Amino acid sequence: MTNPRSDHSTQTSGISTQILDYESLFTRLQAGNILITGNSRLSRVLTDRYNRWQINQGERQWQSPKIISWNLWLNELWETASLNGLAGTDRAVPGSRQLISLWEITLKNKPLTHELLRPESLASQLLETRKLISNWQLSFKDPAWFGDENENFAAFYHWNKAFEKRCDADNWISPEARTGLLCNAIKNSLLSHPEAIDMMGFDEFNPRQSELLSALIEDGTAVCHLTITPRQKEAVLWKGKDSKNELQQMARWVRYWFEKEPESSIAIVVPDLQARRQEVERQLDEILIPGNKTGGQQPKPWNISMGVALARVPMIETAFDLLKLLDNRIDIQDIGRVLRSPWLRGAVAEKNSRALLEKCLRDKYPRQLKLREVRYRAAEIRTHDRQHNDCRKINTNPRPGIARN
Numbered sequence: 001m002t003n004p005r006s007d008h009s010t011q012t013s014g015i016s017t018q019i020l021d022y023e024s025l026f027t028r029l030q031a032g033n034i035l036i037t038g039n040s041r042l043s044r045v046l047t048d049r050y051n052r053w054q055i056n057q058g059e060r061q062w063q064s065p066k067i068i069s070w071n072l073w074l075n076e077l078w079e080t081a082s083l084n085g086l087a088g089t090d091r092a093v094p095g096s097r098q099l100i101s102l103w104e105i106t107l108k109n110k111p112l113t114h115e116l117l118r119p120e121s122l123a124s125q126l127l128e129t130r131k132l133i134s135n136w137q138l139s140f141k142d143p144a145w146f147g148d149e150n151e152n153f154a155a156f157y158h159w160n161k162a163f164e165k166r167c168d169a170d171n172w173i174s175p176e177a178r179t180g181l182l183c184n185a186i187k188n189s190l191l192s193h194p195e196a197i198d199m200m201g202f203d204e205f206n207p208r209q210s211e212l213l214s215a216l217i218e219d220g221t222a223v224c225h226l227t228i229t230p231r232q233k234e235a236v237l238w239k240g241k242d243s244k245n246e247l248q249q250m251a252r253w254v255r256y257w258f259e260k261e262p263e264s265s266i267a268i269v270v271p272d273l274q275a276r277r278q279e280v281e282r283q284l285d286e287i288l289i290p291g292n293k294t295g296g297q298q299p300k301p302w303n304i305s306m307g308v309a310l311a312r313v314p315m316i317e318t319a320f321d322l323l324k325l326l327d328n329r330i331d332i333q334d335i336g337r338v339l340r341s342p343w344l345r346g347a348v349a350e351k352n353s354r355a356l357l358e359k360c361l362r363d364k365y366p367r368q369l370k371l372r373e374v375r376y377r378a379a380e381i382r383t384h385d386r387q388h389n390d391c392r393k394i395n396t397n398p399r400p401g402i403a404r405n
């Protein structure tokens with residue numbers, strides 16, 4: 001798809017650049033500069049380093065540095081605009097979970113959705129797609145959205161229209177839509193940012209970011225893009241045989257440098273960390289702490305910046321699966337997870353009978369079914385299984401108790 005705004009440069013004029021060491025960076029923070037980082041992880045790391053720097057300076061108390069991620073800074077700027085009573089800021093900004101729910105509701109009410117097996121699974125992808133389109137200022141007037149060459153473009157176009165209509169009806173505004181309103185407010189001298197701004201952790205600025213920063217610069221705000229002095233000038237490229245070999249070599253490399261320079265910090269960048277998190281941790285366990293028998297009680301010599309989502313915590317995940325049983329139609333995968341969950345009362349005593357029930361359900365209903373069908377099939381299971389366990393104790397209550405340790 002062509003982009004009519006492709007000539008928009010991601011480089012922002014008026015932003016000064018500077019390469020400096022941590023000492024100079026912390027001196028700027030101590031002077032009162034605000035530092036906006038590319039992500040929350042970097043802001044936490046720099047805040048911790050700044051505090052240790054103050055301790056090494058012999059200080060016993062100091063003012064907290066103004067280090068904040070881009071998204072949180074946008075939230076603060078939006079709150080300031082709202083307090084000033086700017087037009088459009090009275091609309092509610094949905095959180096990430098609310099956004100997913102809005103997309104799920106939108107998908108359920110559109111005709112094209114009936115052709116999808118699990119439309120709710122598209123919600124997070126559509127959320128990210130809309131965010132990218134907005135940040136990179138792609139035009140919905142482009143002919144590619146209406147062509148027959150790619151039905152995905154046309155489907156997203158109609159889903160996005162329905163999403164915007166729902167937001168307007170309920171007085172919502174999506175987070176990515178706030179930047180345009182903030183830019184107009186700054187250009188019309190309705191909003192200002194008196195503090196000098198330092199930026200760090202940005203490989204490039206997308207057009208939305210460039211537009212907002214340009215408006216601040218034109219309004220008189222000093223903006224500087226900072227880079228920490230690199231420890232080495234050369235980079236080495238190494239190609240592994242496969243993904244497993246790549247992770248093994250990475251872990252060995254980490255151990256080598258950790259033993260050579262125990263006080264140093266080593267960064268590992270994994271592009272698909274969310275999908276490979278367990279695999280990464282397993283390789284680090286085997287190489288850095290082989291034979292660890294503490295069962296996770298001993299602190300590990302590393303930490304992963306991407307936290308585990310609350311919905312991925314086993315007990316919480318089971319609770320969400322139980323709530324899905326209240327839907328009109330239930331996915332067979334959700335039923336299977338509920339029957340196999342160790343967090344439900346009777347999980348050990350009824351494991352054989354629950355396994356028989358799941359097999360029966362998967363044979364009869366390969367995709368979806370209703371809760372009454374689960375109860376009906378549970379009643380059909382024979383009285384005793386092969387180990388002579390009573391199968392009549394199967395718990396088919398849609399709200400069973402959670403086991404306690």
